[in-house]
Amino acid sequence: MTVPLDEALLRGLVPGVLGVLVRRGADFAAAEDAVQEALVEAVRTWPADPPRDPRGWLVTVAWRRFLDATRSEAARRRREDVVDVEPEPGPVPDTDDSLHLYFLCAHPSLSPSSAVALTLRAVGGLTTRQIAEAYLVPEATMAQRISRAKRTVADQRLDQPGDVGTVLRTLYLVFNQGYSGDVDLVAEAIRLTRQLTEAIDHPEVAGLLALMLLHAARRAARTAPDGSLVPLAEQDRSRWDTAAIAEGVQILQTALSRDRLGEYQAQAAIAALHADARTAEETDWVQIVEWYDELVRLTGSPVVRLNRAVAVGEADGPHAGLAALAELDPSLPRYAAVAAHLQERAGDLATAARLYADAATRATDTAERDHLTRQAARLNTALGS
Amino acid sequence: MAKYLLLKHYRGAPAAVNNVSMDHWTPEEVTAHIQYMNDFADRLRENGEFVGENALAPEGMWVRYDGEGRPPVTDGPFAETKDLIAGYMIIDVDTPERAIELAGELSAAPGKDSKPIHEWLEVRPLYGEPSLVSE
Numbered sequence: 001m002t003v004p005l006d007e008a009l010l011r012g013l014v015p016g017v018l019g020v021l022v023r024r025g026a027d028f029a030a031a032e033d034a035v036q037e038a039l040v041e042a043v044r045t046w047p048a049d050p051p052r053d054p055r056g057w058l059v060t061v062a063w064r065r066f067l068d069a070t071r072s073e074a075a076r077r078r079r080e081d082v083v084d085v086e087p088e089p090g091p092v093p094d095t096d097d098s099l100h101l102y103f104l105c106a107h108p109s110l111s112p113s114s115a116v117a118l119t120l121r122a123v124g125g126l127t128t129r130q131i132a133e134a135y136l137v138p139e140a141t142m143a144q145r146i147s148r149a150k151r152t153v154a155d156q157r158l159d160q161p162g163d164v165g166t167v168l169r170t171l172y173l174v175f176n177q178g179y180s181g182d183v184d185l186v187a188e189a190i191r192l193t194r195q196l197t198e199a200i201d202h203p204e205v206a207g208l209l210a211l212m213l214l215h216a217a218r219r220a221a222r223t224a225p226d227g228s229l230v231p232l233a234e235q236d237r238s239r240w241d242t243a244a245i246a247e248g249v250q251i252l253q254t255a256l257s258r259d260r261l262g263e264y265q266a267q268a269a270i271a272a273l274h275a276d277a278r279t280a281e282e283t284d285w286v287q288i289v290e291w292y293d294e295l296v297r298l299t300g301s302p303v304v305r306l307n308r309a310v311a312v313g314e315a316d317g318p319h320a321g322l323a324a325l326a327e328l329d330p331s332l333p334r335y336a337a338v339a340a341h342l343q344e345r346a347g348d349l350a351t352a353a354r355l356y357a358d359a360a361t362r363a364t365d366t367a368e369r370d371h372l373t374r375q376a377a378r379l380n381t382a383l384g385s
Numbered sequence: 386m387a388k389y390l391l392l393k394h395y396r397g398a399p400a401a402v403n404n405v406s407m408d409h410w411t412p413e414e415v416t417a418h419i420q421y422m423n424d425f426a427d428r429l430r431e432n433g434e435f436v437g438e439n440a441l442a443p444e445g446m447w448v449r450y451d452g453e454g455r456p457p458v459t460d461g462p463f464a465e466t467k468d469l470i471a472g473y474m475i476i477d478v479d480t481p482e483r484a485i486e487l488a489g490e491l492s493a494a495p496g497k498d499s500k501p502i503h504e505w506l507e508v509r510p511l512y513g514e515p516s517l518v519s520e
Contacts, residue, residue, distance in 0.1 A: 111479045113386045114433070135386070137436050137477050145433025173386075176516040186517060215517050222517075229515065267518070364387075365515040 002047040008191060010042055010054070011125035015195070017058045018122060019097020022158045026066050028104065029150040032122045034066035039125055096159075098123075099199040103162025106170040107153050114149040115170045116177075121146055124192055130183045167196065168208050168264060175212050186216050206255035207265030213248030214271035217241040229371040233280040245275045266295045285315035306332050310341070318346035336362060337372060344379065353379035388436060388477050389484040391491060392507035395443050397468030402503030403496045410497050418502075421494045429476060429487070440472035475511070484508055 014035060021031035038061040042054075051057035105119040117135075120126045126134075132142035175189035193209045221235040230236075252268045270291045277283040292308035295301075305328055313321020321342045328335065340355035356376035363369035407415060429435035446461045474491070478484050488506045496502035 113477070113479050116386070117433075135477070136388075137433075141430060141433050141435050141477070143433075144431055148431075148433055176518055177386075177514060211518070219517065364510070364513055366512045367515045369512065 003050050005043060005047050007043075010039065010046075012191070012195060013055050013058055014039070014125035015098035015101045015123055016055060017062055018101060019158070020059050021062055021066055023097070024063065026063075026070075027154070028122075028156075028158060029147075029154060030066055030069060031062070032150065034062045034069060035125070036121070036127065037065045038062035040127075096199070098195065100158050100160065100162070102167045102196055102199070103160065104153055104156055104158055105149075106162070106167040107156060108163060108166050109152055110149055112170070112173060114145055114152065115166065116173050117142060117145045118149040118153075119170050119192070120174065120188070123195075124188055126183060126188070134177070134183045134185055164200065164202055164204065168204060171196070172208060172264075175215075186212075186219065190216060203255040203258045203260045204262040204264050206251050207262060207268050210248045210252035210255065211264050211268035211271055213244045213251070214268060214275050217244035217248065217275065223367075227367065228374075229367045231371070232274060237278065240275065245272075248272065249275070261294065261298070263295060263298045266291050266298060270295075283314070285311055289315045302329060302332055303334075306335060306338055310338055313342045313345065318342045322346065333362070333364065334359070337368075340372075340375065349379050349383055350385075353383065353385075386477065386479060387481070387484075387513055388475055388511040389481075390507075390509045390511060391474045391476065391484075391488050392509065393471045393473065393491075393504070394507070395469040395471040396466070397470075398505040398507065401496075401505065403498075403500050404502075405497035407496075414495065414497060414499060417495050417499065422491075425491055425494075426474070429474075434476050434478055434483075434487070436475035436477050438472065438474040441470055443469060443471070481510075484510075 017038070018028075018031055018035050021034060022028055026034070035058070038058050041061055042058060046054075101123055102119070105122050106115045110118065113135075117131055120131050120134075121128065128143050128146060129139050131146075132139040135142065171189050171193050174185050174192070177185045190209070190212050193205065193212060197205050197209055218232075218235065218240050220241070221237070221239040222230055224230055248268065249272050252265065252272055255265050256269070270288055273284050273288050273291070288311045289308065292304065292311050295304045296308060306325075309321050309324040309328065312324045322339070325335075325339055325342060330336075330339075336355050336359035340352045340359055343349075343355060344352035353376050356372050356379065360369050360372035360376060363372060407418070410418070426435060426438060444462055446459050447463075448457050448459050451458045476484060476487060478487070485508065488508050492504050492506050493501040494504075
């Protein structure tokens with residue numbers, strides 16, 4: 001009899017197993033390779049022969065692989081001073097290992113793309129091929145990116161406290177990459193962030209998890225069957241995932257009650273207000289503007305100010321939105337799209353049509369481009385031009 | 386993280402600084418040029434920034450649909466076609482600044498008298514995936 005493999009469960013064991021190997025004296029890069037090999041072995045053998053203690057099985061196999069690799073390396077170098085004794089196995093707390101692993105894989109010395117790749121492999125337990133497919137690059141390129149990243153952090157120890165901020169940014173990048181290849185990076189980002197909430201008690205980690213759940217809850221409604229983008233106001237809200245929304249809201253409320261506000265909690269609060277509205281008309285835009293004010297205060301980000309202008313346009317009317325927009329740099333991404341939307345609501349259809357067409361040329365993905373092109377076409381058709 | 390296309394033109398780009406056509410170089414200069422291009426690609430592979438590359442033959446033709454049940458119409462090649470692409474490389478980099486830096490390096494490939502060609506390369510962003518968080 002074969003038992004279907006629970007891949008998420010298997011990969012959830014990765015940080016702990018890696019931590020054990022490192023604590024036994026393996027260097028991070030070699031330990032990580034050994035864990036990958038053990039994972040491949042698990043995927044091959046577990047369905048027919050599931051172990052009683054999956055974590056113990058992985059530790060044993062990974063440690064053996066590490067020793068084999070070390071021995072052959074040593075033989076190659078004709079050296080004999082190899083770690084050869086199997087240390088005492090035993091129960092060890094691994095939440096700290098897990099946390100330190102997140103810190104290491106998102107170390108500030110790594111570029112964002114390297115941190116993403118290393119996190120997905122060493123913390124997430126994905127294979128290089130899966131990561132390469134998700135990011136649409138050749139497997140050899142992704143392999144190089146990962147081994148360079150490992151070399152970059154080779155001198156860092158795994159028991160160091162690190163920067164939660166860079167970890168969160170890395171997980172946010174994974175989440176926002178969306179979906180390509182056979183790995184759902186949205187689900188993977190949620191899994192890794194959830195796992196992080198178990199390793200560290202931090203309101204911003206909870207805030208990011210809430211943010212992810214609330215946005216992922218709307219994912220099915222974001223795309224029409226033909227692949228085109230459905231804007232928030234036009235989404236079929238009955239297709240939103242109410243369980244994910246409820247969980248996101250609950251996590252967010254707990255985080256907010258700690259009174260240590262940060263940008264992810266504020267973003268999640270905005271997403272929660274959207275999720276809370278049964279129809280687009282019921283959206284509490286006044287409160288959303290207040291949260292954007294908080295976000296501007298926290299980040300000073302021009303992109304946040306741009307989104308704030310959209311909210312102001314909904315709360316106080318398109319002219320107020322255009323006034324908020326006028327204070328911003330027109331070269332901002334999506335500036336023309338926001339201006340087009342506000343101009344249309346203000347009744348200047350010809351200007352809106354021109355701005356939609358302009359915005360389409362500045363889109364960074366085809367779904368957005370096609371959506372904006374259709375908006376321009378809709379207005380031009382109505383105007384008979 | 387975003388992908389960029391680096392486009393090299395046979396014709397149609399503004400004139401390079403060291404603008405002597407390849408058939409007027411010494412054979413060693415041709416070899417040195419090709420070596421530079423290969424080394425550049427290898428370096429990107431090692432960096433984890435390489436996605437793909439291809440060189441295109443200058444000869445080609447134009448094709449269009451000619452109506453139901455008819456074979457497509459072909460025409461050309463046209464010697465006077467203004468824009469003629471010679472090849473491309475696709476890179477995956479963290480920032481637009483990095484794409485520009487790499488294009489600059491590629492443009493420094495040696496030509497006549499072993500001096501950099503300073504040829505103009507076209508850098509075009511590829512469309513990416515729509516991001517999930519947008520409002």
